[in-house]
Amino acid sequence: MMKIRITEQKRRxxxxxxxxxxxxxxxxxxxxxxxxxxxxxxxxxGTAQSAETLLEITDPKEKAAVEAAKAKVAAMEEExxxxxxxxATADICDRLELxxxxxxxxxxxxxxxxxxxxxxxxxxxxxDMEIVASLDPDWIxxxxxxxxxxxxxxxxxxxxxxxxxLRSVPGMYRSIQExxxxxxxxxxxxxxxxxxxxxxxxxxxxxxGKESPKVLILMGLPGSYIIATENSYVGSLVELAGGENVYAxxxxxxxxxxxxxxxxxEPDIILCAAHALPDQVTEMFQEDxxxxxxxxxxxxxxxxxxxxxxxxxxxxxxxxxxPEALEELQPILYPENEEDEAKAKxxxxxxxxxxxxxxxxxxxxxxxxQEITK
Numbered sequence: 001m002m003k004i005r006i007t008e009q010k011r012r013x014x015x016x017x018x019x020x021x022x023x024x025x026x027x028x029x030x031x032x033x034x035x036x037x038x039x040x041x042x043x044x045x046g047t048a049q050s051a052e053t054l055l056e057i058t059d060p061k062e063k064a065a066v067e068a069a070k071a072k073v074a075a076m077e078e079e080x081x082x083x084x085x086x087x088a089t090a091d092i093c094d095r096l097e098l099x100x101x102x103x104x105x106x107x108x109x110x111x112x113x114x115x116x117x118x119x120x121x122x123x124x125x126x127x128d129m130e131i132v133a134s135l136d137p138d139w140i141x142x143x144x145x146x147x148x149x150x151x152x153x154x155x156x157x158x159x160x161x162x163x164x165x166l167r168s169v170p171g172m173y174r175s176i177q178e179x180x181x182x183x184x185x186x187x188x189x190x191x192x193x194x195x196x197x198x199x200x201x202x203x204x205x206x207x208x209g210k211e212s213p214k215v216l217i218l219m220g221l222p223g224s225y226i227i228a229t230e231n232s233y234v235g236s237l238v239e240l241a242g243g244e245n246v247y248a249x250x251x252x253x254x255x256x257x258x259x260x261x262x263x264x265x266e267p268d269i270i271l272c273a274a275h276a277l278p279d280q281v282t283e284m285f286q287e288d289x290x291x292x293x294x295x296x297x298x299x300x301x302x303x304x305x306x307x308x309x310x311x312x313x314x315x316x317x318x319x320x321x322x323p324e325a326l327e328e329l330q331p332i333l334y335p336e337n338e339e340d341e342a343k344a345k346x347x348x349x350x351x352x353x354x355x356x357x358x359x360x361x362x363x364x365x366x367x368x369x370q371e372i373t374k
Contacts, residue, residue, distance in 0.1 A: 002144060002175045004065050004162045005154075051197040054170045055177065062178075069160075069182045073138075080138040080183065085150070086124035087111060088166050088317035089141045092176060095192055095320070096185040102135045108278065108311060108358055125149070125276075133157045141179075143317045145253065166317035167253065168236035169196070199323060206330075207242040213333050215243040216267035216300070219254060220274045220281035227255040227262075234273050234314045237322065241329050243269075259294045266299055269332060270306045278311035278355035286352070307332050307348040311355050 057063060073080055083102035084090040087109035093100055094112035103111055104127065105120040119135060122128040125146060132140070137159050142150050144163040154161045162179070165171035173196050180189025215238050217228035228235045230245045231253045238245060246265035247255055274281035285308070288295070295301050313325040328347050331340040 002163060002165045002171075002178065003147065004069055005160055051193075051200040054200070055173050055193060055196075057174060057177065066178050066181050069162075070184075072160075073182055073184070076138070081136060082139045082141065082183075083121060083132060083135060083137045084115075085121065085127050085140060085142045086146075086317060088143060088172075088315075088319050089164060090115060091320060092164070092172070092179065093141065096176070096179060096183065096188045098179075098183055098185065101137060102132060108276075109315075127153075129153050129157065145316055167231060167233050169240065169318050169322050172318040203240075203323075203326065207334055210242065210334055212242050212244045213268040214246050214265070215269045215271060215333070216246050216262060216265060217271045217273065218285070220272060220285055222277045222280045223284065225272075225281075225285070227257050228273065229253060229255060233316060233318050234271070234309070236318075237314070237325050237329060238271070238333070241326055241333055243329075243333050259292065263294065263298060268300060268305060270298070270300045271309055271332070272306065273309045273314040274311045274355060275316055279358050282308060282352050282355040304345075307344060308352040308355070310347070310351040311358070 057066075079099065081101045082093065082098055084093050084100055085102075085104050087104060087106050090100070090103050090111055094114050100115055100118050102121040103115045103118045104124050105111075105122060106124070119131065121131045121135070124143070127150070140154055140159055140161040142161065142163055143166045145167065147163045151161070151163070162182075164175040164179075166175070173193055176189050176192050180186045217232075217234055217238060218225045219228045219232070219234065227247050229250050229252060230236060230239045230248050231251065235245055239248075246262075246267045247257070272282075272285045289301065289306065300306060310325075310328060313319075313321050313328060331344040331347070335341045335344060
């Protein structure tokens, strides 16, 4: 969901607050996931929607919210002062050729060169609101996954904000279309949409007819891990590729589940991703798989089907590197020969090594660490 707020301030037009309901799941219907059982195999038989259908915005309230925001921006005497509080939102702004007055800092992601001299406002999860307020922003752009934490802070400084749906690739492109409308970057937005359309039309049938593996996705946090459902970005990528998430069917993005319950799902493949501090998280995963005896009873572990995912590609928010992420998943989910199996293992080992060498833990301060682990 992308939620926009338009406030009333001394130098602004009277506005409204409307919820812009973008698609929160991943490509419902693009890959037909048949329920598997002991008697019926699940296959990635596609009933692929067109990219245009996936990205079409039909909700009247959503359209009205965009039009209201667009009119307000158009009536401003100067270019809007925009802050992007995450690397993913900064990348979108860069592609739309939007100038920023504030941008996030990051220990593991690269901020676009365009914003090298722009004031940094702190990390995605813990922006410094004193700095944010001092920049007198007209708009703050953030990922929807952080809305519950950040919205009260933005309301306190009485500014306009938009939370972008970055839980899936189509969600990202629908947000891009709407930002293009609001900030007068329709041409730039259409170019990006055209890139996705070209990619999707080729990719959507890539794994048709293949047996869908049952996948368990662990999202690691410093000191713990949670289950990523199909409503998370990593989960959406697995679903797009045709994999069957063993914890599908919930409206939640992440779940807290014990290993005994995971065992009842008996996944074919276990994927390990990191949410911040990938060095700590990878070490935690490795230790847990070695010392927690219950893992040894999982068929995926016995069959050596545990894989680490590149933290730069499989984070909390959709990015323009999704084709690379899907390419990394391909030999994991659908190995066709020994070479594919070797490639999957090599990618996993490289991902684990890169995480260990990131030194992310040494680059984060105590306040940010508390935000990450709370």
